Amino acid sequence: MTDHDNKNCHTGSSGSDHFSKKSTMDPDNxxxxxxxxxxxxxxxxxxxxxxxxxxxxxxxxxxxxKRHLMSKGAHGEMAEELVQETMLSVWRHCKSYxxxxxxxxxxxxxxARNLWIDRLRKEKADLMSPLDNYPESSFVPAxxxxxxxxxxxxxxxxxxxxxxxxxxxYYEGKSxxxxxxxxxxxxxxxxxxxxxxxxxxxxxxxxxx
Amino acid sequence: MTTHHPxxxxxxxxxxxxxxxxxxxxxxxxxxxxxxxxxxxxxxxQIGISLLEELEPAPLSAGxxxxxxxxxxxTEQVAEPAKPAKQNVPDNADVxxxxxxxxxxxxDDLHWKTMAPGLKQFILPAAESNLRLLKIAPGTCxxxxxxxxxxxxxxxxxxxxxxxxxxxxGDVADLDPDVQHQPVADxxxxxxxxxxxxxxxxxxxxxxxxxxPFFQL
Numbered sequence: 001m002t003d004h005d006n007k008n009c010h011t012g013s014s015g016s017d018h019f020s021k022k023s024t025m026d027p028d029n030x031x032x033x034x035x036x037x038x039x040x041x042x043x044x045x046x047x048x049x050x051x052x053x054x055x056x057x058x059x060x061x062x063x064x065x066k067r068h069l070m071s072k073g074a075h076g077e078m079a080e081e082l083v084q085e086t087m088l089s090v091w092r093h094c095k096s097y098x099x100x101x102x103x104x105x106x107x108x109x110x111x112a113r114n115l116w117i118d119r120l121r122k123e124k125a126d127l128m129s130p131l132d133n134y135p136e137s138s139f140v141p142a143x144x145x146x147x148x149x150x151x152x153x154x155x156x157x158x159x160x161x162x163x164x165x166x167x168x169x170y171y172e173g174k175s176x177x178x179x180x181x182x183x184x185x186x187x188x189x190x191x192x193x194x195x196x197x198x199x200x201x202x203x204x205x206x207x208x209x
Numbered sequence: 210m211t212t213h214h215p216x217x218x219x220x221x222x223x224x225x226x227x228x229x230x231x232x233x234x235x236x237x238x239x240x241x242x243x244x245x246x247x248x249x250x251x252x253x254x255q256i257g258i259s260l261l262e263e264l265e266p267a268p269l270s271a272g273x274x275x276x277x278x279x280x281x282x283x284t285e286q287v288a289e290p291a292k293p294a295k296q297n298v299p300d301n302a303d304v305x306x307x308x309x310x311x312x313x314x315x316x317d318d319l320h321w322k323t324m325a326p327g328l329k330q331f332i333l334p335a336a337e338s339n340l341r342l343l344k345i346a347p348g349t350c351x352x353x354x355x356x357x358x359x360x361x362x363x364x365x366x367x368x369x370x371x372x373x374x375x376x377x378x379g380d381v382a383d384l385d386p387d388v389q390h391q392p393v394a395d396x397x398x399x400x401x402x403x404x405x406x407x408x409x410x411x412x413x414x415x416x417x418x419x420x421x422p423f424f425q426l
Contacts, residue, residue, distance in 0.1 A: 046286075049286060051278060051281055054278070054281065055274070055278060058274060058277065058278075059274075062269055062273070062274075063266030063267050063268055063269060064261060064262070064264050064266050064267075066266075066267040066268075066269055067264040067265060067266060067267035068261050068264055070267060071264070072226075079267075080269055080270060080273060083269065083273075084273065084276070084277055087277055088277065088280060088284060091281055091284055091286065092284055092285065092286055092287050093286075093287050094286070095286060095287065096287070102251075102254075103255075103258065105258045105261065105262060106254055106255065106258050109257070109258055109261055110254070113226045116226070117226060148258075148259045148262060151255070151256055151259040152259055152263065155256075155259070155260070166221075166256075166260075167260075169221060169222050169225045169227050170225045170227075170256075170257045170260050170261075171260065172227075173225065173226060173227045174227060175222065175227060175228060175229050175232075175359075175407065176218065176219075176222065176359055177229075177358050177359060177407055186386075186387075187358065187359065187385060187386050188385040188386065188387055190218070191216055191218040191219075191385065192218075193218075194217070194218035194221055194222070195216060195217045195218045198217045198218065198220075198221050198253065198256070199217065201256050202249075202252050202256075
């Protein structure tokens, strides 16, 4: 830990407040990393094992991971624990990151998702804990580059109800049945709405190349 | 090879980690043999990531960054792709890859419980939904039934036919609640399916309904 690494997190607070107002993010650059820069950083991290590179990735991803986990239902403290676990796992496994297969975000969020699911399993007694429902896909060819901005604009153009369905699946982690209860919609309509939304969003991705 | 796949909405929810675990297991079993759906899952993942990048960052507590940077020195990096030891899986293993951990390699080694003539089952522990293997003897007809929630079925061995078509090994039937069907095992070797439901099946007819608690369906 060097002084240099410290520069973004002087807070002067006691540290006991989990929701400290002071952001640990560097306001000048961390939110503007492009997917390519993040990818390069993650590759570099595997090569050079450099703490500053790690700090850069941490500053970008940790707060987003935390928000993500909280939206999935983890309370603040647990979300933060999982963020730390995820980022430590990034440090340990970054050598196996393959930039041709996935973006840095995909890779890191997948780790977080798996840890979150593991955590849920541990909390319930008789689950099939050894079961790995989410193995690293081994044989899928390289993903074509996708344009995040296009997907976002496609999302904004979805009919409101479809956008809401997509939101519930990704942000709230709701199952189809839960969504159908929440929105008072038949299960079949939930599925067809999601199907339509997926098809539209995917077409946008297709136009990238 | 496979002709029947999970619905896109199911793959989307899988990629988001939002499926009940039993249903996710069936999807995982299908993905282990279907590159077509694996690609869709990757696409759905990309959509999810775009959404996640939109999230407003949630600040971490004050010491979190220092804590983790301090831990790095003591944390070994794992050298190169930690390919989860490709254990010697026999060529004739017929248990779907994601279940081998739990069940070993061979379906015939399981302790099947007879439910009715021509019908055996093996129940797997699942959290918020039901997961079971069902073994249907050749020519055996399941009672006609509908569903009160989602049902996802993957054929592991043999094949069956119902109102929707013929389902062979690797195929998945992703059924809406309004579907009524009556599967029949239609090959000489019978049929083994992996079935996940997130609500009880709804049998038509009094006798099957009376049998329902007995079946644990």
